[in-house]
Every structure is written in structure tokens, then in C-alpha cells.
Amino acid sequence: KTKRVFLKLLKDLLMIKALRGMKDIIDNDSELFTYFIENCSKIAKRYGYNYIETPILEETALFKRSVGESSDIVGKEMYQFEDKGGNDVCMRPEGTAGVVRAFIFNKLDRQQTKHKFFYYGPMFRYERPQKGRLREFHQFGCESFGEASVYEDFTIISMISQIFDAL
DSSP states (O other): OHHHHHHHHHHHHHTOOOOTTOOOOOHHHHHHHHHHHHHHHHHHHHTTOEEOOOOSEEEHHHHHHHTOTTSHIIIIIOEEEEOTTSOEEEEOSOSHHHHHHHHHHTTGGGSSSOEEEEEEEEEEOOOOOBTTBOSEEEEEEEEEESOOSHHHHHHHHHHHHHHHHHO
């Protein structure tokens, strides 16, 4: 009898699939994903960027202020909810706003030095899944603070070129 119960439980578990617009990264996809992240990270570090990791959950107000309340991201596409503490939170729909928040929260804006960060991770947008667009997607990005020069733009373009060459 125990074996029958176990087999039924196992069958029930096997019927659970990933949510619509979400995808497991396994086998060849995981190898490609790891290759991509390792190469992008290595090149970004060569250009003086340091890794930063921001939370997946943020206050909704962060994106309303940075992206704009009238944008499609804020208006229609955010996974937004009230947590058990009554806080209005959302799953990050993009990476830049969280990096800027971390930069200011950690008072790095008060230092007169350059700061360069790279990040990667899952982002979430509630949109109609279609070919090439998922509700959970991964983003690699770089943010540079304290350098208001066209040379910084050139540096970023050069870095992106090297990343594309490596891939």
C-alpha cells in the first residue's frame, strides 16, 4: 500500500509544470547560460566593473519613480503584490533601478569616485508569453557612476563589442 501511495504522489508531482512564461534552464541551455555569464563577467571585470547583486523583491515605488507610472512596465507588466507586512512590493522587472537604489542607499553618491557595477539575474514581467519573450527572463547589465565623459560611452561600447566577439 505504501508503494501505491508513493507512486500516486510521484505521479501527481510529475504533473506540476513550470508556470506559463517561466522556463527551467537545464542541459545544453544551462551550459550556454553559464558560458554567457562567465564570459560577460570576465570581460566586465577587465573594464573595472564589480559585481553587484540586488534583491529580486523591491518596493513598487522604486519602479514607479524610475521607470514612470505611465510606462507599460509599471502599468501592466509588473508582478506586484502586498506582502504579509502590508508593503507594496514587486518582483524586479529590470536591473537598473535596483542598482541605482543600492548606489544611493549605500551613500556611494557622496563619494567623489567612479563606481562601475555589473549584474545579472532573473527579471520578471507579466506579459503575454511569445516566441523569444518570457515572463521570467535573465538580464546582464552594466551601470557606471561618476564619469560624465564621452570616453565612458566609448568604453562601454568597446566592452559590448568584446562580449559579442567572445560569444
